[in-house]
Amino acid sequence: MSAITPIVMPKWGLSMAEGTVVSWLVEEGAQITVGMPILEVESDKIANAVEAPDPGLLRRRLAAAGDLLPVKALLGVMAPAEVSEAEIDAYVAGYVVPAATEGEDAESGPAFLFTEVDGIRVRYARRGEPASTQLPVLFLHGFGGDLDNWLFNLDTVAAAAPVIALDLPAHGQSDVRLPGGAALADLAGFVLHFLDAIGVERVHAVGHSMGGAVAAQMALAAPQRVASLVLIASAGLGSEINRGYIEGFVAAATRRELKPVIEQLFADPGLVSRQLLDDLLKFKRLDGVSQALTQLGEVLFGGGRQAALPVTQLAGGKVPVTLVWGREDRIIPAAHAAQAPAAAKVQVLEGAGHMVMMEKAADVNTLILAQVKGAAPS
Amino acid sequence: MARKISMKQAINEALDQEMTRDPLVIMMGEDIVGGAGGNGEMDAWGGVLGVTKGLYAKHGDRLLDTPLSESAYIGAAIGAAACGMRPVAELMFIDFMGVCFDQIYNQAAKFRYMFGGKAETPVVIRAMVGAGFRAAAQHSQMLTPLFTHIPGLKVVCPSTPYDTKGLLIQSIRDNDPVIFCEHKNLYGFEGEVPEASYTIPFGEAAIVREGKSVSIVTYGLMVHRALEAAAALAKEGIEAEIVDLRTLSPLDIDTVIESVEKTGHLVCVDEANPRCSIAADISAQVVQAAFKALRGPIQMVTAPHTPVPFSPVLEDLYIPSVAQIGAAVRRALAGGSH
Numbered sequence: 001m002s003a004i005t006p007i008v009m010p011k012w013g014l015s016m017a018e019g020t021v022v023s024w025l026v027e028e029g030a031q032i033t034v035g036m037p038i039l040e041v042e043s044d045k046i047a048n049a050v051e052a053p054d055p056g057l058l059r060r061r062l063a064a065a066g067d068l069l070p071v072k073a074l075l076g077v078m079a080p081a082e083v084s085e086a087e088i089d090a091y092v093a094g095y096v097v098p099a100a101t102e103g104e105d106a107e108s109g110p111a112f113l114f115t116e117v118d119g120i121r122v123r124y125a126r127r128g129e130p131a132s133t134q135l136p137v138l139f140l141h142g143f144g145g146d147l148d149n150w151l152f153n154l155d156t157v158a159a160a161a162p163v164i165a166l167d168l169p170a171h172g173q174s175d176v177r178l179p180g181g182a183a184l185a186d187l188a189g190f191v192l193h194f195l196d197a198i199g200v201e202r203v204h205a206v207g208h209s210m211g212g213a214v215a216a217q218m219a220l221a222a223p224q225r226v227a228s229l230v231l232i233a234s235a236g237l238g239s240e241i242n243r244g245y246i247e248g249f250v251a252a253a254t255r256r257e258l259k260p261v262i263e264q265l266f267a268d269p270g271l272v273s274r275q276l277l278d279d280l281l282k283f284k285r286l287d288g289v290s291q292a293l294t295q296l297g298e299v300l301f302g303g304g305r306q307a308a309l310p311v312t313q314l315a316g317g318k319v320p321v322t323l324v325w326g327r328e329d330r331i332i333p334a335a336h337a338a339q340a341p342a343a344a345k346v347q348v349l350e351g352a353g354h355m356v357m358m359e360k361a362a363d364v365n366t367l368i369l370a371q372v373k374g375a376a377p378s
Numbered sequence: 379m380a381r382k383i384s385m386k387q388a389i390n391e392a393l394d395q396e397m398t399r400d401p402l403v404i405m406m407g408e409d410i411v412g413g414a415g416g417n418g419e420m421d422a423w424g425g426v427l428g429v430t431k432g433l434y435a436k437h438g439d440r441l442l443d444t445p446l447s448e449s450a451y452i453g454a455a456i457g458a459a460a461c462g463m464r465p466v467a468e469l470m471f472i473d474f475m476g477v478c479f480d481q482i483y484n485q486a487a488k489f490r491y492m493f494g495g496k497a498e499t500p501v502v503i504r505a506m507v508g509a510g511f512r513a514a515a516q517h518s519q520m521l522t523p524l525f526t527h528i529p530g531l532k533v534v535c536p537s538t539p540y541d542t543k544g545l546l547i548q549s550i551r552d553n554d555p556v557i558f559c560e561h562k563n564l565y566g567f568e569g570e571v572p573e574a575s576y577t578i579p580f581g582e583a584a585i586v587r588e589g590k591s592v593s594i595v596t597y598g599l600m601v602h603r604a605l606e607a608a609a610a611l612a613k614e615g616i617e618a619e620i621v622d623l624r625t626l627s628p629l630d631i632d633t634v635i636e637s638v639e640k641t642g643h644l645v646c647v648d649e650a651n652p653r654c655s656i657a658a659d660i661s662a663q664v665v666q667a668a669f670k671a672l673r674g675p676i677q678m679v680t681a682p683h684t685p686v687p688f689s690p691v692l693e694d695l696y697i698p699s700v701a702q703i704g705a706a707v708r709r710a711l712a713g714g715s716h
Contacts, residue, residue: 255582256632278584286576
């Protein structure tokens with residue numbers, strides 16, 4: 001029976017307990033390859049395609065459009081042609097949905113960890129085999145974001161290498177305080193201290209938007225600690241940035257005000273669910289967040305200009321760089337990719353906006369894995 | 379970080395954090411320091427249901443145990459607010475508002491208006507509302523419509539611990555008098571609440587369940603009954619959208635209208651008595667603003683027009699039930715026929 005591979009309801013982020021099947025994207029009898037989008041699922045936060053974690057022949061589509069099913073429920077079955085229908089029937093009949101464990105994943109320990117760095121409490125997550133000889137992959141989110149921005153990326157990358165994602169200071173569930181003067185150098189220094197605190201010497205860094213500039217700044221400040229960079233819709237290449245977005249995000253106090261601001265992040269504004277907005281408002285309404293974001297926005301992007309361009313200083317450096325952009329990015333123009341360091345690999349993805357790692361998760365994951373695997377071993 | 383706490387703990391935490399943040403925040407009320415349950419002041423129970431337990435040990439004489447004279451201490455709290463303090467007065471049961479009503483509706487509610495905007499009254503009056511506590515007609519009323527009727531008062535009635543903490547902190551920081559209604563049967567209800575302080579602005583309803591078949595507009599304990607009803611209705615293919623008003627004054631009618639424009643059907647659920655209720659108000663406003671969006675008659679689910687009965691059997695029948703909400707939804711979708 002081991003020849004049978006289940007396709008199950010994914011778990012996107014800590015709070016997802018169930019999802020609704022929107023539609024199948026492949027027919028029974030299709031040959032599935034790893035990373036292929038096989039069906040569309042909607043959680044209370046976001047809709048996305050489920051990508052095949054394993055290859056195989058799709059024998060059975062079990063879930064129907066509209067079905068609301070728990071995480072890890074059986075959606076379909078893959079098996080080689082020689083497996084009989086009866087064996088598949090028996091597998092389906094015998095399949096039991098593993099019980100959900102609240103707050104932690106039985107396989108990988110606590111979902112979130114906390115540590116204190118320079119007097120600031122930081123929330124972070126680690127996934128993947130702790131004893132792995134692979135260098136860990138560090139994920140840095142953008143302005144106003146948090147580690148859940150990587151909900152479609154962490155688990156996939158964790159299958160190949162340990163992953164670490166944190167909420168930057170004054171973001172997510174980390175303390176609402178900014179390090180130093182909130183300049184890129186302060187943030188990069190803070191993240192290096194965070195790595196010290198959790199005993200990690202060297203990483204592959206993946207940064208989105210502001211987090212990309214932080215990652216590049218880390219590579220400039222401590223090149224021995226950054227094995228490679230994947231910069232996604234990254235700041236730090238050119239001076240333009242959507243001032244209306246930055247100021248609108250900071251100023252928005254209600255769901256009604258926030259929605260049009262957040263819609264600018266996606267090529268498909270339909271991805272902005274009420275839950276996504278509610279979660280952002282929960283963060284923005286914490287005491288001090290508004291002031292911290294105002295300060296950070298002014299220091300890094302004051303007047304709608306990016307203050308520092310660390311990625312352009314990476315030229316001639318020894319750190320391999322992959323740049324990823326969504327063609328329809330309305331926050332930082334994809335044209336900035338032209339400023340890439342000479343040896344960088346550049347990929348501009350069609351049909352995606354600023355949140356390209358959510359909208360084109362499979363492509364971005366493939367690029368991250370290629371960078372991680374392709375980088376010279378330390 | 380967020381962790382699960384009860385609504386009672388959320389109230390305590392909001393009061394504690396605001397008293398710590400702002401020395402102008404004080405508390406007054408009957409037995410908010412003392413009461414049964416401990417040997418002395420420092421370990422006393424803290425209010426009739428223990429909501430303020432532990433606050434005296436931290437904040438000392440900024441908590442004032444008052445005589446059993448609501449007319450005196452509600453007036454004192456309003457006066458202190460007019461003079462620059464930020465008092466939180468605990469009235470125990472909202473039913474006791476009667477004896478101090480002039481101070482509330484004729485004084486506090488009017489100061490800003492009658493003094494040309496030069497006077498502010500940042501007072502919060504917390505009180506328990508709602509039936510189901512076997513406490514009879516004088517301790518069980520849902521008087522939210524009474525206060526919503528009066529211009530100059532803000533009226534809050536949360537349904538979750540998260541909303542409770544954020545709305546109570548907002549109430550304390552707000553510069554107008556706020557009637558903060560706490561449903562006594564939700565005190566033990568638990569939910570995720572961040573440890574840090576945060577505020578939720580007044581006048582923003584929450585959509586607690588999305589659906590396209592019918593809009594259920596409600597607040598307080600009834601939000602939970604509506605959710606239960608919606609889960610049952612979903613099995614019949616009816617997807618109810620539930621709007622939790624959270625604040626009754628100011629009222630987020632825009633969110634209600636948007637929802638009705640999507641679903642075409644409206645059921646208003648209100649634990650208050652039906653005449654001049656929140657349900658009646660919402661119904662009237664929707665008919666006025668979005669008549670063409672309605673594809674069937676509005677249904678109201680409320681308590682009957684009687685006092686709350688003492689008999690437990692009758693009291694349970696008095697409070698709008700999950701079954702009544704479900705039936706009202708089916709009626710709304712059937713065009714009003716039974």
